Amino acid sequence: MKKLAVFALLLLPFIGLAQESLIQNVNGRNHFKLNGSWNYIIDPFDNGYYDYRLNENPNGFFKNRKAKNKSDLVEYNFDTSPLMVIPSDWNTKNGQLFFYEGSVWFKKDFNYAKKAGQKTFVYFGAVNYDAKVYLNGEKIGEHIGGFTPFNFDITNKVKDGDNFLIVRVNNERIPEGVPTINADWWNYGGITREVLIVDVPEVFVEDYLIQLEKGKYDRIVGNVKLNEKVKGEEVILTIPELDIEEKLTTDENGYATFSIKAKPELWSPENPKLYEVVFTANGEEVKDQIGFKNIETRGKAIYLNDEQVFLRGICIHEEAPFRQGRAWNADDAKVLLGWAKDLGCNFVRLAHYPHNEYMVREAEKMGIMVWSEIPVYWTIHWNNEATYANAQQQLSDMIDRDKNRCAISVWSIANETPHSEARDIFLGKLASFAREKDNTRLISMAMEVTGQGNNLSKVEDNMNKYVDIISFNSYHGWYGGTIEDLAKRQWEIPYDKPFFISEFGAGALQGKHGDNDEKWTEEYQARLYKETLAMFNKVDGFAGTSPWILVDFYSPRRQLNGIQDFFNRKGIISNNGVKKKAYFELQDFYKKKAAEYK
Structure with missing residues (x-):
């Protein structure tokens, strides 16, 4: 019953409440940040949100009540609750919350000086997943989605002097969500990106777009x-x-x-x-x-500024280097993208959701093209109207935030989705929506290999007519097939469009060595990289790749004791920052490709 009640509330932003327009380039405005220590209360039964009949409680934790005298009963106290540094995720900040999925309440006190003739907004870079936001005990808005920004007008609610902001964050996975209940990355909960108070004139430039005219x-x-x-x-x-x-x-x-x-x-x-x-x-x-x-496709090739380009890429999760947990700042971005740059990349696939704005802006400064994706991942509820509305809103927010970032070269609408008529309708609408919002970037999605046998692999997908690049994930030699098959495998990709290998790879525990036919060794991973790249390099229309993945990352699906230990080990760099043999195999391939496309 509780899950159903939660989802009914999740629907509200999409069926009844209009989301406020995003302010473009908030860091370019007059603002101050609410980063730093916030009080928090863990609330596994949502006692601070519902009463004991599971009705929304009008006097929940957001009221920030204080006991007025020694006989007054108040069963929570933010002022004596522990502190957590924000932005962050609660999973890596509190060992008791490593696997926790549920509600946590956060409170931040701040002082504000009101000024005449201006409007004031509170801006969140991202909160995962269901955020309900209260200022001085009054609800100011809510947002669904763990990787896109949102803001609320607080002009008439913020006080001159002391204020308190409270956010109820709930990261419970639900089947109807985007992403859905099943995914291969950690479901980090919390206020995972920066929180800003932004001051602007009463009438201000809310949004802008500036670019070369297409073509x-x-x-x-x-x-x-x-x-x-x-x-x-x-x-x-x-x-x-x-x-x-x-x-x-x-x-x-x-x-x-x-x-x-x-x-x-x-x-x-x-x-x-x-x-x-x-x-x-x-x-x-x-x-x-x-x-x-300008970026475009012509036949089976990709052109950047009228010159054919090969996308030398790597996939990256928004996982902090060395320390694990959510990456969120410019320093994290510089480390991750620095590794990609050293690898020889001119392209990164930011999987499987929009990454923080620092990541995109640092990529732009470093000369790295970006694939940005929404978390329409695996078994989405294709026939659910609210699920589609959620996905479209996340796509809209992703494009709105980053449409002025010229590094963005591909908008991706999905990853590894099972074929069906309902899925084709859902994704077709998303692709058309993306094209209408921005016709200057390429549209793609990570498809799957649809048929394998007799040394022949096929890629057939009804979404071919919506995308500019035929992108697909291929794990031959790791999930099915043998590594020996790669040398003789043929490919059938029946479209006059460039193809891009959005994922391939193998797991390897850094420091584990052995024969190159032994799984989990660095030697096996390196061999699979060498053989896979050689295989695709012979296929007509091969326009780039982003192997899976730059760095080992936390995943609850990966339990193999002594090897995975809740890490996906397909990184070519370990979670401690040590490069595996496959890193150098890919680096060598990219050096040759860079010379070929000069």
């Missing part, structure tokens, strides 16, 4: 959108290095478009050029770093 190199196009439908507002766009200063005037919808003749230096992995771009309106200056590029 052209001499025109910059885009738009700005105010938070209100105000006509006649002036917005000034400047790009100092290009001597651009453009005065824009909003229409009755608070919207303005622009098309400016210019020929910027193009962004590429070899030359990750970024320009300072400034939007000014009502006394607010919003600065961003923007790059300009």
